[in-house]
Amino acid sequence: MKIFIGSSNSPQSLNDLRQVAMIIEEEGHEPLPWNKQGLFPLGNYALESLRDISLKVDAAILIFNEDDAVWYRSDYALQPRDNVVLEFGLFFSQLGKGRTIICRRGQAKIPSDLNGVVYCNLNKEFKAQATLIEWLRS
Template sequence: MRKKRIFIGSSSEELSLANAAKSILERDFEVTIWNDSVWDTSVFKINNNFLNDLLRASLQFDFGLLIGTTDDEVKYRGDSVMQPRDNVLFELGLFIGRLGLSKCAFVIDKELKVLSDITGISLARFEKSDAPSFVSAIILVSELFRNQIDSDINFFPSSTLASGYFENLLLPTCKFLIENDGFEVDGVKYKDCKIQVIIPSRLNPDVNLQFEQLKRGFNSKNVSFNYAGRPRFISLETEIKDDKLVFIDFPTTLSGINYAISNLLPNDFNSMSSDYEAIISREIERFIYTIKQLALRNSFDTLIEIKREQ
């Protein structure tokens, strides 16, 4: 199982804190600091637009950790207060907007004035003169992220597509099988049935063609049925294995992930890059996770099986 990825943002003056946080977090996560100079892992690429790079990073990482330190003195209602660098606050807002509150943490110096707009997010405070307090704050964040065993169902394209796929195909098929105590094919009634959802390990640009090629590896027969309340027939491939009827489906709706991600990313982002592949891989995982969670919630987890194809 892949390690979840964390982005660490800080001011340039406090890179030592970012590196200290990385040394703690990389035991359990894949960690990238904003100034990483290694091309494969760097957030800001040479000759690229910084804002475009940040937009890409907000999709590429699973969690965002921003370190707020006393970098700038500002006037606040007549008083002088210390606030983090503007770019740190901007990155915090960007990652919260893309990943959600539960996926972001703000580790801040106790001397900082905290804006009222961000008091609802996960905050961990430390004293700059007390190194153990910083370690404790980072460990707290690590536990927060680590305890999120898997991605929640959210509004990333994968989760939305998986929800629609479950509602429109898997849910009615499961209900039909239960209500009819199985399914009849060629005059034979099969009570032992299962729905197998075939998921590729990666997505090709033409997902429909990709699934047509995968279908050739199956000796299947197409069947259809009309489910109450639906304006059309449900059509699925089937195979008989050990006297069990296996419904096989290739969710071409996955093509929407490619489409959505390509539109969320800057126009100049290379869809053939390893970063893009990492984002797509994560979205496929979220698609699978969402289906499994919805199946569990509806007590269909014994009927639905996810199969990954190489």
């Protein structure tokens, strides 16, 4: 099974991406991290490449991290990078809810339309690994 992994390029997100990719490999699947060489060919639009990728993979994992500080309801909040949220929507629409999941680090603010979505909590590393393995095996 080919599994796309999307994240921001922050150091914490890239570290989480590597950890998730290692779990995917250990379970006998092929991780396809967003920063893999050649995944976004020169001259293509990123969104066009993402659409093409969504047609070629079996599942997707998007890593929501506390990447950007935003002013929200008279206070600051930390939220995932906009492109990661957009990518979740793109892969969700192509692959469906059972094959598109969120791994969340910290208390990143997520869009209200995603409230109630069960996610993998990367703050609890052992539980996160067990949860991902269970998902990969289902």
